[in-house]
Structure formats: C-alpha cells, structure tokens
Amino acid sequence: MTDNVRVELQPMGRTLGVRRGCPLQDVLFAQGVEFPCGGHGRCRGCRVRLLAGSLPVTPEDARLLSPADTADGWRLACRARAVGDLTIELAQWEAAILADDTVLSFVPRSGLGIAVDLGTTTLAAQLLDLRTGCVLAVRTALNDQARHGADIMSRIGFAMQGGGRRELTRVIRDQIRGLAAALVADAGGAARADPVADVVIVGNTAMHHLFADLDVGPLSRFPFEPEDDGLLSFSADALGWSLPGNPRVRFLPCLGGFVGSDLLAGLLATRLHESDEPAALVDLGTNGEIVVGNRGRMLCASTAAGPAFEGARVSMGMRAVTGAISEVRVRDGRMHCRVLGDVAPRGLCGSGLVDAVAAGLDLGRIDPTGRLSHGDALELAPPVALRQADIRELQLAKAAIAAGLRILLEQWGARPDQLARLHLAGAFGNYINRASARRIGLLDFPDATVLPSGNTALLGAKLVLLGAPDDDGTFATLRSRVRHVSLGEDARFQDIFVDEMRFPQPTP
Amino acid sequence: MTPIECLFKAVIDGDAKTARIVTADALQAGVPALDLVMEGMMPAMDEAGRRFECSEFFVPELLLSARAMKSALELIRPILAQTGAKPAGRVAVGTVRGDLHDIGKNLVSAMLEGAGFEVVDLGVNVAAEKFIDAVRTKDVKIVAMSALLTTTMESMRTTIEAFRTAGLRDQVRILVGGAPVTQRFADEIGADGYSASAPGAVLLARKAMSGTA
Numbered sequence: 001m002t003d004n005v006r007v008e009l010q011p012m013g014r015t016l017g018v019r020r021g022c023p024l025q026d027v028l029f030a031q032g033v034e035f036p037c038g039g040h041g042r043c044r045g046c047r048v049r050l051l052a053g054s055l056p057v058t059p060e061d062a063r064l065l066s067p068a069d070t071a072d073g074w075r076l077a078c079r080a081r082a083v084g085d086l087t088i089e090l091a092q093w094e095a096a097i098l099a100d101d102t103v104l105s106f107v108p109r110s111g112l113g114i115a116v117d118l119g120t121t122t123l124a125a126q127l128l129d130l131r132t133g134c135v136l137a138v139r140t141a142l143n144d145q146a147r148h149g150a151d152i153m154s155r156i157g158f159a160m161q162g163g164g165r166r167e168l169t170r171v172i173r174d175q176i177r178g179l180a181a182a183l184v185a186d187a188g189g190a191a192r193a194d195p196v197a198d199v200v201i202v203g204n205t206a207m208h209h210l211f212a213d214l215d216v217g218p219l220s221r222f223p224f225e226p227e228d229d230g231l232l233s234f235s236a237d238a239l240g241w242s243l244p245g246n247p248r249v250r251f252l253p254c255l256g257g258f259v260g261s262d263l264l265a266g267l268l269a270t271r272l273h274e275s276d277e278p279a280a281l282v283d284l285g286t287n288g289e290i291v292v293g294n295r296g297r298m299l300c301a302s303t304a305a306g307p308a309f310e311g312a313r314v315s316m317g318m319r320a321v322t323g324a325i326s327e328v329r330v331r332d333g334r335m336h337c338r339v340l341g342d343v344a345p346r347g348l349c350g351s352g353l354v355d356a357v358a359a360g361l362d363l364g365r366i367d368p369t370g371r372l373s374h375g376d377a378l379e380l381a382p383p384v385a386l387r388q389a390d391i392r393e394l395q396l397a398k399a400a401i402a403a404g405l406r407i408l409l410e411q412w413g414a415r416p417d418q419l420a421r422l423h424l425a426g427a428f429g430n431y432i433n434r435a436s437a438r439r440i441g442l443l444d445f446p447d448a449t450v451l452p453s454g455n456t457a458l459l460g461a462k463l464v465l466l467g468a469p470d471d472d473g474t475f476a477t478l479r480s481r482v483r484h485v486s487l488g489e490d491a492r493f494q495d496i497f498v499d500e501m502r503f504p505q506p507t508p
Numbered sequence: 509m510t511p512i513e514c515l516f517k518a519v520i521d522g523d524a525k526t527a528r529i530v531t532a533d534a535l536q537a538g539v540p541a542l543d544l545v546m547e548g549m550m551p552a553m554d555e556a557g558r559r560f561e562c563s564e565f566f567v568p569e570l571l572l573s574a575r576a577m578k579s580a581l582e583l584i585r586p587i588l589a590q591t592g593a594k595p596a597g598r599v600a601v602g603t604v605r606g607d608l609h610d611i612g613k614n615l616v617s618a619m620l621e622g623a624g625f626e627v628v629d630l631g632v633n634v635a636a637e638k639f640i641d642a643v644r645t646k647d648v649k650i651v652a653m654s655a656l657l658t659t660t661m662e663s664m665r666t667t668i669e670a671f672r673t674a675g676l677r678d679q680v681r682i683l684v685g686g687a688p689v690t691q692r693f694a695d696e697i698g699a700d701g702y703s704a705s706a707p708g709a710v711l712l713a714r715k716a717m718s719g720t721a
C-alpha cells in the first residue's frame with residue numbers, strides 16, 4: 001500500500017493527493033468547505049455523497065442521517081477518513097445557501113453570479129448558477145496586496161505614499177479579475193457558455209476604499225471616519241475586466257468606521273437585523289469586528305485584535321493547514337494534541353493556541369496573569385511549544401475582543417446574560433472550542449449561546465446575488481439602524497481592555 | 509519588615525491601598541520622605557520594570573504597580589516640595605496627533621515618575637503646538653512621544669519639524685517609542701532617543717538629563 005490516496009471532489013472535478021487515513025475535514029477545509037458545528041458530528045452541514053470508493057458508516061452518520069441517505073452514500077465529512085481512493089460530491093456547494101432552516105427570498109434568473117469575500121488576508125470567491133442557486137466553483141487565495149503590508153494600517157500607510165494607493169487598487173482589481181476568470185474556467189461545460197450577470201464583493205472599509213481607489217487618508221488617523229463608504233457600482237468593462245456579458249460589479253456599502261460590508265453581509269446571513277432579542281455577530285480577524293443589537297437598532301465597532309488568532313506573531317504560529325496543532329485537550333492531567341492532516345506537528349494555529357492556553361490554565365502551568373509557572377515555554381507536542389510571549393499576544397487579542405464586546409453590550413443596554421445568540425464568523429469561528437474560548441475569557445457565554453456561523457460575509461454576498469436583481473444594494477434602511485461606536489474614544493475602553501488581559505479564575 | 513521594605517513590596521504587588529497606608533505610617537513615624545522615594549518606591553518600580561522586560565509581568569501588573577506607586581507618591585510629593593527636593597527632570601509625555609492609544613504612554617509616564625521625574629502628561633491626540641507650548645511655558649527639558657499606528661507615527665516627524673521651525677529644537681531632548689517605531693525610524697526623523705519598552709525610556713531620560721543622549 002502506498003502512503004497516499006486520491007480524493008476526487010465533485011462537482012468541480014478537482015483531484016487531491018492526500019496521506020492515507022487523513023481526516024476528510026482537513027482535506028476539505030483547505031478547499032473552502034465549512035464545518036458549521038466545528039467538525040464534531042453535531043450537525044449535517046458538511047455532508048458529502050460517496051460516488052466511488054468506500055467510507056464506513058459512523059455512529060454519527062447513523063444518528064444524523066436517515067438509513068436511505070446512508071445507503072445512498074451520504075456521510076458526514078467531519079467524521080470520515082480517506083482510507084482509500086475516493087470520489088465524493090460536496091452537498092454544501094450544491095445548495096450552499098439553502099441551509100436547512102434558512103428561509104431565503106430567492107428570485108431565479110438567468111446567468112452566473114460571482115460572490116467575493118475580500119479579506120485583508122484572504123479572498124474567498126464562489127461562482128453561482130443564478131437560476132438554481134447552486135455553487136459551481138470555489139476559489140480561495142491570499143490577498144496579493146499583502147506584500148505591501150500584512151495588516152490594514154500598514155496597507156493604508158503604503159497607500160498614502162507616492163503611487164501606493166494606485167498600486168494597491170491595481171493589484172486587487174487584477175486579482176479579482178483573475179479569480180473570476182478562473183471560476184468560470186473551473187465550472188466548465190455548459191456553465192461556460194452562460195454570461196456572468198452579477199458580481200458582488202464584500203470587505204472591510206479599507207478594502208472597500210482600496211478597491212475603488214478612494215483616499216484612505218481619513219482612515220489613517222483619529223477620528224478614523226471614512227468620507228465615502230456607500231455602495232460602489234461599476235461595469236466590468238469600466239474596471240478593465242473583459243468578462244462575458246459585461247456584468248455590473250458591486251462593492252456593498254460599509255457599516256461605519258472600519259466595519260465594512262463583510263459585516264453588513266454577516267447581518268444578512270445571520271439575520272441578526274431581524275432578531276427580536278439582542279444578539280451579536282463577532283468576526284475574530286486581525287481586525288476584530290463586532291455588531292450587537294436586534295431588529296430595532298444595532299451598534300458596531302472594530303477593535304485591533306492583532307493577528308494571533310490567525311497564528312501570526314506567535315513563535316510557532318501558522319495558519320490552519322496540514323501540520324498545525326488545531327486542538328489541545330487535557331486527559332489524565334496531560335495534554336493531547338490533534339494535528340491537522342494527521343502528520344507530525346509543525347506549529348500551532350489559532351484554535352490550537354486558544355486550547356493550549358486554556359489547557360495550561362487548567363493544569364496550573366499558566367497563572368491568571370498569563371505567566372508560565374516555570375520556564376519560558378510550555379511543551380505541547382515536540383517540536384511545538386507555547387512560549388511566554390505567545391501567551392502575551394493572545395492576551396492582547398482576546399482582551400481587545402472581550403473589551404469591545406463588553407462596551408457595545410453596555411452601550412446597547414443589555415447584560416451579557418441577556419444575549420440570545422452570539423454568531424461567530426469566519427473559519428476560525430468554526431474551529432474554536434467554545435469551552436476554551438470561555439476559559440480564557442475571550443467569549444464568556446454559555447456554549448448554547450455561541451454559534452459558529454462560517455463565512456457569513458460570503459454567505460451574505462451570495463444572498464444579495466440571489467435576491468431580487470433590481471434591489472439597488474444601498475441598504476439604506478438597514479444601515480440607518482446601525483451606529484458605529486469608536487472604541488478608542490470611549491474613556492473606559494483602555495481600562496476595560498487592560499482589565500480583560502487577565503485570565504478568569506478557574507470555576508470550581 | 510521595615511516601612512521602606514513594606515512600601516517596596518506593596519508597589520511590586522500592585523497593592524495601592526497598602527502602599528498608601530505604609531507610606532502614611534512611615535511619614536508619621538518620621539521616615540524621611542526622600543528615603544521612601546529613593547529606597548522604596550524607585551527600586552520597586554525598577555524591579556517591576558525588570559520583571560516586565562523579562563515577561564514575568566505583563567501590562568496589567570505593571571499598571572497596578574504604577575497605581576500603587578502613585579498612591580504613595582501623592583502623600584510624599586507635597587512634603588518633597590516643602591523640603592525643596594528637586595525632581596530628576598521634567599518630561600512632557602503624550603501620544604501624537606491622530607492617535608488615541610494611551611496605555612504605552614501611561615506606562616512610560618509611570619516609569620518616569622517612579623524614577624523621580626516630574627511628568628507633564630499631555631494626553632492623547634497631541635498636536636505639535638501642544639508639545640511646543642509645554643516646552644515654552646512649563647520648563648520641560650524632555651519630550652517623550654508615543655504612537656501605536658504605522659500611520660500616526662508620521663506625526664512624530666512633523667512634531668520634530670515643528671520644534672525646528674519654532675527654533676526650539678536645541679532646547680529639548682526628544683524621545684520616541686510605540687509598537688511600530690524603530691531605532692531606524694527614530695534616527696531618520698532626527699529624534700534623540702528610542703526605546704522599545706517603558707523601562708528603557710527611563711534610561712533614555714536619565715541619559716538625556718546628563719547630556720549624553
């Protein structure tokens with residue numbers, strides 16, 4: 001037996017070589033598949049259909065899927081391992097929007113649509129058949145602008161010198177044009193003959209400005225308020241994109257400050273703006289973005305969490321790819337690590353970092369001030385270790401989020417225990433262990449309140465694509481109900497921020 | 509423990525209440541105010557700074573020590589003023605224009621006070637004119653500027669230029685710091701000193717007063 005097996009993914013026809021026995025979750029996650037319950041076999045969001053090869057029926061399959069479904073080849077990807085060559089069909093992309101309980105105002109129309117989540121670090125794009133709502137192709141990429149600065153502020157700094165802004169605008173427009181062309185090519189066959197009718201892009205305010213070649217100066221200094229953060233509408237031709245059908249390209253409007261249309265789309269995806277009870281949407285990125293509110297009124301804010309959740313500025317930090325420790329559990333007083341891809345550990349990703357610190361606190365190896373009890377490092381799985389400075393980075397990141405959330409809740413007028421739901425957006429949100437997030441004081445809410453919600457930005461962009469085509473996309477009513485709070489101007493923010501840097505005492 | 513040792517420990521522990529009580533008791537018992545500062549408070553803040561540098565302390569612990577130190581200093585300062593004891597120097601501290609971050613600036617202020625400097629805290633979002641005004645009217649010998657954003661650290665450059673234009677550049681030592689600031693940037697904009705940490709700022713300020721920076 002060779003060490004590698006082939007996994008073919010349908011409908012895109014992509015074939016991947018992976019290590020025999022590798023969890024499918026690790027393979028598929030890198031391909032943009034989401035695991036709504038965090039890959040714990042609690043939901044059916046990641047189900048796939050086996051077209052060739054074999055996958056045993058697991059107890060979770062038997063519990064969550066009907067006998068007819070399992071007989072038909074349906075399995076939960078998060079519970080399956082690639083023990084031999086496989087061909088699987090991804091249910092998620094067949095009906096990505098139509099999650100089981102989503103009521104969607106879907107207006108079928110002809111042509112293709114492209115939804116793009118333009119992040120500071122990563123891009124995710126999907127090609128949709130606007131007649132059926134099905135996803136035809138998926139692409140992800142690292143933002144090409146990153147070579148001019150990893151975080152938003154250094155990107156803005158670059159934009160403000162010489163021809164920096166023009167260069168950043170050129171780079172990102174080129175990259176999205178390339179992604180769009182690649183998606184259409186991926187879809188192949190009949191789809192290729194169809195014109196692209198509509199492109200919807202979402203992203204934070206800096207990405208919005210840099211896509212449109214707007215002045216980012218006002219975003220660089222107090223009071224950090226954009227001058228023009230409304231809907232941007234172009235024709236593909238005007239952008240220099242020769243897409244068949246010359247579709248309109250829209251960058252959706254921002255919510256306020258640095259909080260952009262990624263969060264506006266997140267509201268649409270989570271329907272927070274229709275909720276009777278107070279709810280929250282939290283995106284744990286380098287720039288943590290938070291919305292708190294209900295159908296009546298909402299508050300939003302951004303808070304500089306730093307890149308610790310994405311594995312950056314952590315000594316052995318890495319993204320959630322093969323070789324990353326993604327989970328740490330304490331059993332019999334010892335730490336046990338799970339490594340993505342079932343290979344030797346190479347580093348630690350965001351969810352592993354949160355787990356490792358929670359485990360260190362539980363084992364008494366880290367005290368509530370964040371100090372390691374002895375030595376300068378906590379060994380996890382050789383050669384990967386957690387260093388004192390890594391814990392400090394996490395303290396800064398979690399304090400920024402926790403303080404932001406605390407202030408927004410207070411200003412909105414709700415106690416933390418009145419929060420009905422907390423939607424956790426982003427891939428990291430899918431992987432983070434809720435008990436660990438609570439243990440370190442990042443999200444001090446009951447498990448049932450915290451809902452990993454996947455890439456809500458991309459989901460919301462798709463909802464806009466599939467909605468009524470004559471909707472102008474200005475979202476004037478929704479935006480008028482959201483007020484931006486500048487945390488830096490809140491006199492108490494820095495005190496609360498410092499306060500939140502500590503870890504909670506263990507609960508007996 | 510002697511009263512001075514008690515004060516030392518209270519400051520390290522970040523226990524403001526105890527720091528104030530032992531200071532009040534010590535002054536009542538006739539311990540010289542200057543001894544409390546030189547042998548209790550300053551070594552304690554030095555030690556807190558050392559622990560911060562080696563990652564034993566983090567921001568909250570250092571801020572708690574600073575708070576304890578200040579609560580003792582409030583009692584001691586009026587007495588020092590009566591006896592005519594001179595501060596190590598007067599420093600204007602501020603976060604530059606466009607930037608609202610004040611934690612780093614507060615840490616530097618506390619470390620400087622703990623080291624016997626008198627600090628004029630100009631706050632955040634401080635315009636060049638405000639720094640210049642402090643030098644003109646408050647007999648400030650050192651200006652310490654902080655910035656946390658790559659985009660706002662440019663305000664350090666414009667502030668230094670404003671000092672030149674005002675013809676005051678030779679009368680003041682300018683120190684800079686903050687997460688995105690580097691020695692190279694400090695050299696480029698013509699600052700007199702750069703420190704990567706709050707405790708390091710004290711060394712710079714001492715050097716500046718002795719004319720070696």
